Amino acid sequence: MGRVFQPLLFLLARCTRNELIRQVEWLKAENEMLRKRVDKKRIFLEPEEKARLMKLGQGIGSDLKHLITIVSYNTFLSWLRIERGGHKPKKMGRPRTAESIRKVIVKIGSETGWGYTRIMGELKKLGLKPPSRNTVKRIMKAHDLDPGPNRGPDSWHEFLKRHAETLYQCDFFSKRVWTKFGPRQYFVLVFLHLGSRKVFVTKCTRKPTTEWMIEQAQRFVEHVKSTGQEATLLLRDRDSLYRQDFDKVLRGAGIKVKKNSVRAPNLQAHIERFIQSLQQEALDYFIACDPKHFDYLISEYVEYYHTERPHQGVGNVPLMGETNGQDGFTPDAVVCRTRLGGVLRHYERRAA
Structure with missing residues (x-):
């Protein structure tokens, strides 16, 4: 850059006052023309650029008001006041919304799906002065919340x-x-309680006949009664293995059977995830030698x-097991317990 400005400095040094x-x-004039072609109406300067302009501008004095174009002359004077220890000017625009109100807006919006108008009403009801409508919209959009009310289908x-x-889900695998006759395909029916994630698994069968399906429906109803849980709805797919008599037994026990829609693979996600875990964590490691061995692998x-x-x-804890506190913890007290020859492992504290 120095090489660019050296000829200009030499030229100015030889000039008379009128020439200058x-x-x-x-x-x-050239600067004004260039400024008109700059996209930004306002140019933001770095601190070192401001310092350089202040140093040059103070040497010019009040005549600077006829030259300065990058900012207004009053802005330049405010720079000087701040540099000399004066107070910074107040920020322009509305004051920022209190963080506590922002958190309440996000909490209500994420938990309810309400629009900004309803949320403003809730703020008033809580004794809080709500910000403007546009501010509430911006806060919701910043947290990926739709500011419009959720009036669509559930x-x-x-x-x-x-x-x-x-609610229960059921599925075959x-x-x-x-x-003794060679490899044969055996079927198992699984029921999963959505709230607790607990499962009820039937014994395997070579052929899911109507009689077998009726028996499993009856056993499931008895299982629900023994747990003290209530079952009002069972979701299943449209597999041809299900029989009308299977649904009839469930309806007789006050359980409504809901068939999943066609080409809707995610409607059975919870029970399908259990079956996938069962296969990947246990069954894929074994060759089932007979039906009893298959049932044993599943029960373990x-x-x-x-x-x-x-x-x-469910909070990353076992469904029915106990968790220990941190009191008296030592690494030597942690022991590994296994099932199925070490395929399944878990850790617990050694008994005192």
């Missing part, structure tokens, strides 16, 4: 959440089992699933 005036006028997630304590995993395996959906 004409050259300054030329530079000023989401599947909200439906499951609302009915979780009385199968595995090839070695028998179900016990592990209920009492020893942490679950993210």
Whole structure:
């Protein structure tokens, strides 16, 4: 940059006063033309750039008001006052919304799906002065919340959440089992309680006949009664293995059977995730030698699933097992327990 300005400095040094005036006028006109072609109406300067302009401007004095274009002359004077220890000017525009009110807006919006107008009413009811409508909109959008009210149909997630304590899902899975006649496909029916994530798994069968399906429906009803839980709704897919008599037994027990929509793969996500975990964490490691061996593998995993395996959906703790506090903890007290020959592992404290 120094090489660029050296010829200009030499030229100015040889000029007379009138020539200097004409050259300054030329530079000023040229600067104005360039400024008109700048997209930004306001140019934001770095601290070192401000310091450089203040140093040059103080040497010019009041004549600077006829030259300065990058900012107003009053702005330049405010820079000087701040540099000399004066007070910074007050920020322009509305004051920022209090963080506590912002948190309440986000809390209400995320928990209810209400629009900004309803949220403003809730703030008034709480004795809080709500910010402007546009401010509430901006706060909601900043947290990925739709400022418009949720008047559409209920989401599947909200439906499951609302009915979780009385809703079950059921689904089949199968595995090839070695028998004296060679490998055969055996089927298992699983029921999952959505609220607790607990499962009820049937014994395997070679052929899910009508009689077998009726028996499993009856056993499921008895299981629900024994747990003290209430079942009002059962979700299942449209597999041809289900029989009308299976649904009839459930309806007779006050359980409504809801078939999933066609081409809606996510409607059975919870029970499908359990079956996937059962297969990946246990069954894929074994060749089932006979139906009893297959049932044993499943029962060991179900016990592990209920009492020893942490679950993210319920606070990352076991469904039925106990958790220990941190009192008296030492690394030597942690021991590993296994099932299925070490395929399934969990850790607990050694008994005192």
